[in-house]
Amino acid sequence: MLRSTLDGIYRISGWLSAGFVVLIFAVVFGQVVLNIVSAAIERLTGQTIGLLIPSYSDLSGFFLAAATFFGMAYTFRHDGHIRVTLFTSRFPEKLRRSVEIAALAIALIAIALMAFEAIVLAYDSWVFGDSSYGLLAIPIWLPQASYVLGAIAFTICIGDALVTTLMGQPFGETPAPADNSAD
Amino acid sequence: MIETIGTGLTVFLLLFTLLALGVWVPIAMIAASYVALMVFTTVPPGSVLATATWGASTEWSLAALPLFIWMGEILYRSRVSDDLFLGLSPWLQRVPGRLVHVNVLGSGLFAAVSGSSAATCATIGKISLPELRQRGYSDNIVIGSLAGSSTVGFLIPPSIILIVYGVAVEESIARLFLAGILPGIMMLFLFMGYVALWASLNPSQMPAADPVMDFRSRVRASQRLLPVLALIVCVIGSIYAGFASPTDAAAVGVALALLLSWVRGDLTAEAFGVGLMSAVKTACMIATIVVSAAFLTATMGYTGIPRDLATWVGGLELDRGFLILALTLIFLLLGCFLDGISIVLLTAAIILPIIEQAGIDLIWFGIYLVLVVEISQITPPIGFNLFVLQSLTGRDILSVAKAALPFFFVLLIGLALVSIFPGIVTWLPTVLTAR
Numbered sequence: 264m265l266r267s268t269l270d271g272i273y274r275i276s277g278w279l280s281a282g283f284v285v286l287i288f289a290v291v292f293g294q295v296v297l298n299i300v301s302a303a304i305e306r307l308t309g310q311t312i313g314l315l316i317p318s319y320s321d322l323s324g325f326f327l328a329a330a331t332f333f334g335m336a337y338t339f340r341h342d343g344h345i346r347v348t349l350f351t352s353r354f355p356e357k358l359r360r361s362v363e364i365a366a367l368a369i370a371l372i373a374i375a376l377m378a379f380e381a382i383v384l385a386y387d388s389w390v391f392g393d394s395s396y397g398l399l400a401i402p403i404w405l406p407q408a409s410y411v412l413g414a415i416a417f418t419i420c421i422g423d424a425l426v427t428t429l430m431g432q433p434f435g436e437t438p439a440p441a442d443n444s445a446d
Numbered sequence: 447m448i449e450t451i452g453t454g455l456t457v458f459l460l461l462f463t464l465l466a467l468g469v470w471v472p473i474a475m476i477a478a479s480y481v482a483l484m485v486f487t488t489v490p491p492g493s494v495l496a497t498a499t500w501g502a503s504t505e506w507s508l509a510a511l512p513l514f515i516w517m518g519e520i521l522y523r524s525r526v527s528d529d530l531f532l533g534l535s536p537w538l539q540r541v542p543g544r545l546v547h548v549n550v551l552g553s554g555l556f557a558a559v560s561g562s563s564a565a566t567c568a569t570i571g572k573i574s575l576p577e578l579r580q581r582g583y584s585d586n587i588v589i590g591s592l593a594g595s596s597t598v599g600f601l602i603p604p605s606i607i608l609i610v611y612g613v614a615v616e617e618s619i620a621r622l623f624l625a626g627i628l629p630g631i632m633m634l635f636l637f638m639g640y641v642a643l644w645a646s647l648n649p650s651q652m653p654a655a656d657p658v659m660d661f662r663s664r665v666r667a668s669q670r671l672l673p674v675l676a677l678i679v680c681v682i683g684s685i686y687a688g689f690a691s692p693t694d695a696a697a698v699g700v701a702l703a704l705l706l707s708w709v710r711g712d713l714t715a716e717a718f719g720v721g722l723m724s725a726v727k728t729a730c731m732i733a734t735i736v737v738s739a740a741f742l743t744a745t746m747g748y749t750g751i752p753r754d755l756a757t758w759v760g761g762l763e764l765d766r767g768f769l770i771l772a773l774t775l776i777f778l779l780l781g782c783f784l785d786g787i788s789i790v791l792l793t794a795a796i797i798l799p800i801i802e803q804a805g806i807d808l809i810w811f812g813i814y815l816v817l818v819v820e821i822s823q824i825t826p827p828i829g830f831n832l833f834v835l836q837s838l839t840g841r842d843i844l845s846v847a848k849a850a851l852p853f854f855f856v857l858l859i860g861l862a863l864v865s866i867f868p869g870i871v872t873w874l875p876t877v878l879t880a881r
Contacts, residue, residue, distance in 0.1 A: 287512060291509065291513070291694060327512070331503050334729070337726065338726070346469065363468065369477055376480065379492075380493070383496060384497070384500060
């Protein structure tokens with residue numbers, strides 16, 4: 264029950280990440296099409312019209328941030344983040360388990376800190392009413408919410424991995440991190 | 447000065463201990479930087495962490511990264527591999543080395559629509575390995591040539607490593623892409639030269655040629671290359687023509703790759719979903735390191751370590767050649783246990799001032815760095831092309847690495863050429879951006 268709820272969170276965060284990758288594509292490709300249309304109209308009528316998706320580079324930047332932060336938990340769940348297993352894979356079983364727990368504990372502290380700082384960042388942006396400089400004045404806390412939510416999901420995922428490992432069960436797709444073959 | 451060197455050593459020791467203990471690379475960077483700021487400076491680590499990571503995560507030029515990765519995933523799941531093999535092979539029956547050259551030329555063509563060496567290796571290997579083995583080519587030359595020549599995936603634009611490098615050192619990604627073309631083509635010639643030489647020296651290990659097709663059937667077979675060539679022209683051409691940024695070109699590439707695989711019936715809902723989620727994983731893995739490295743770079747700036755390191759190395763008055771040689775050895779050593787992206791980002795965070803102070807052109811240095819990283823792609827124990835080939839062939843990593851060894855030396859020759867004649871790198875971007 265708990266297992267499937269947690270995995271559901273990671274899966275949804277992965278889908279959100281995928282959705283934002285598609286959005287980056289839509290915005291950037293949309294602007295390319297508009298550039299081509301503008302150029303064609305200019306060629307035909309001699310009039311210069313710069314068709315623009317408002318705040319196009321801001322938008323794709325924010326979508327990129329959202330894609331990255333939402334993707335973190337999903338990627339971690341699927342052993343996608345890179346690590347050096349050259350030394351630890353040669354450790355005897357017992358030592359390897361202890362080192363794995365230590366690595367997860369360090370990761371949990373670091374990412375929990377990052378999530379906390381993300382909350383502070385977004386809260387400050389909200390309090391001070393910061394917004395982007397482009398044509399669309401997007402309130403910055405809105406895209407920063409993706410940082411907050413993504414970092415919280417990532418923290419939950421690492422905590423999950425730590426607890427699972429402590430209970431002696433395998434986390435991730437490969438039971439033992441024998442080889443660093445992340446794609 | 448002595449103080450900063452002590453600080454520097456402590457920070458590096460901490461970072462490398464965390465890495466060696468298997469802490470995920472981006473998390474090790476965050477943890478080491480946080481501790482460094484807390485212990486050695488008076489700046490609040492938390493707010494630096496938040497602002498540096500947020501700033502890097504919204505970098506517009508980095509948006510090219512997920513798009514190029516996605517494009518590669520779509521093409522990997524399409525029939526491009528078959529097209530490249532069937533389109534190229536009829537022309538190579540009479541060249542010494544025959545179909546082994548498909549590995550080299552196929553890698554070169556696919557590298558021009560893909561940003562990664564591992565993706566190039568997997569896509570070309572998917573079809574050429576079984577075909578060549580079935581015809582009786584010796585396993586060693588087939589595996590070795592694929593491992594070696596697919597490394598041009600990073601050199602021939604688009605290139606994921608060059609995007610990451612460009613963002614990290616604030617150089618134009620379009621210029622870096624231009625700079626990679628000639629060295630990439632040079633490497634393809636060197637690889638083909640080695641394959642031809644090997645085949646001439648070992649005729650007994652070469653199987654008989656396939657029946658030769660007449661000219662017209664060969665041309666007909668090559669028509670299968672047209673979609674790939676069109677893709678190359680649109681994506682790369684639009685960057686060179688100067689009307690599209692690499693990010694725009696990446697979006698065009700995704701659109702065309704989707705169109706291509708849809709027209710040919712390869713684009714099932716399942717293939718689309720699997721490709722997209724796989725791209726999410728790879729792109730997120732890289733972006734997470736980029737974002738964390740931005741925090742490391744900011745931290746390094748506050749501690750003053752890179753600046754003092756540069757002053758110290760500058761004081762040694764090293765010869766440029768000697769400096770390059772020393773750096774090469776350090777990078778090859780790092781490459782034994784770190785991946786290419788991490789090496790590039792650590793370099794940008796720590797030793798960039800040394801490079802700038804030595805008066806080394808940052809565009810040239812980017813290409814040099816990519817070549818070194820490519821070499822580390824095929825050296826054990828950590829080499830991504832080796833992992834890809836290991837899973838494609840079912841042979842263990844050491845025997846794959848042994849097969850790739852001659853190509854390791856060919857890459858070293860390429861590195862030496864680029865170092866002795868820097869013009870191979872700098873000529874094209876200078877000529878094309880002088881307009």
